Amino acid sequence: MSAARKNKTKSHNPHKAECIAIKHEGFHVWRCAPDTTRADTMQKLMPKRVEKTFQGSIGLNSRSLKVPAPQKESRRQSQNIYHSQLVEDIKSENFSKQFGRYTIHLTRSLGFCYGVDRAVALAYEACQKYPKKNIYLTTEIIHNPTVNQNFKDMGIRFLSGPHQSAEINDLTKDDVVIVPAFGTTIRDLNVLHNIGCTLIDTICGSVMVVWKRIEKYARNGFTSVIHGKRDHEEIQATVSQMTQHKNAHYLIIKDLNEAMTVCNYILRKKNKKMFIKKFKSCTSADFDPDKHLEKIGLANQTTMLSKESLEIGELFKVCFKEKYGPKTYKNYLMTFDTICQATQERQDSIVALKQKKPACIIVIGGYNSSNTTQLHKIASSCTQSYHINLVDCIINNKKIRHKPYNKKEEIMTSNWLPDGPVSIGITAGASTPNKVIGDVIERIISFR
């Protein structure tokens, strides 16, 4: 790492620097800590369990795959499988291209992020390296149905999630287990370690930045208040990090409304029973809001809505200033924005797409993909937006099957594509392959 880059990382305080910008521009940009700190981070996070640490490997035992990064060949293989020439063509035409009566506008940032690209390539590499072994994934490799189906078709079995077909306790030391980009819980890592499986670590460096942050809070006696989705694998892995610290506590809040409830309690301490009931499934064991909200540190799941995370940060600042005074509140409140760079770029690029005035925006990605859901939320605030997970969702030029924001089920909408010349915006989550994006565009332009 260059000296200049080192200094930039050390002195960086994105939350403080960018909170003002949110009021004027809606979104902010910052660069998360680089992957190069990964080995150092891992050593600090799991010192008792890690015998050797390698970039690109959990290194829980000497049998772990020692790869600093995916080999060129496996990266090329995964890129070939998920490549779309049509997407590349549109990108080369400044991200907009006309096809008959349709003009397709791609967002400048869409599809696989660096973390997913690396995770998928490492998973292919594991398949090449261990052709005769049983290979498992702790859960979905990423939140995309096409990619998971491909791994299933290659014989990889899943230990949890919608594709589960094996139990962790049935594994043997001869088995290979891939840990996805968003990590897994300390409990599962311990089980796998004790069995002696070979582990392939594809955990994204940006996820580990969050772990490092909450570890710092725990060491300093601060409760971690995390903006995230409590059922998401990344959050489960993140809060499990707390089990390594005695008396460490956490509270997960899903949105600004819940942040307001917490701030109200901090200032007024009313209705403790109701507060405990509301957050029961989102707190550490024995969480006492009277004791454990005295000193807090903020963090967020890497793929949340950045704008909302920053608003939550501002809200807690106002709350702590009122409680402790403007000069001393910083002794009780630590803040840090842990939204990852890829998420931020994809969110910003939808705001830019708005200038093209598309009649609608198609958001492509898994329905359980957090970052895709946030893209859909932003797109819906710009124009008519449809979140689809597969090309088959586009039935024809009259009917589209899609999942509305905050709904669990898909619905069918008629007359989604206007007559005459139409501008259509296309974006996709960080776990959506270009191949799927290209298939969707091909289906749309076939109606021209």
Ligand code: SF4
């Ligand atoms: S979305 Fe961000 S945190 Fe998740 S894998 Fe991609 S780069 Fe890493």
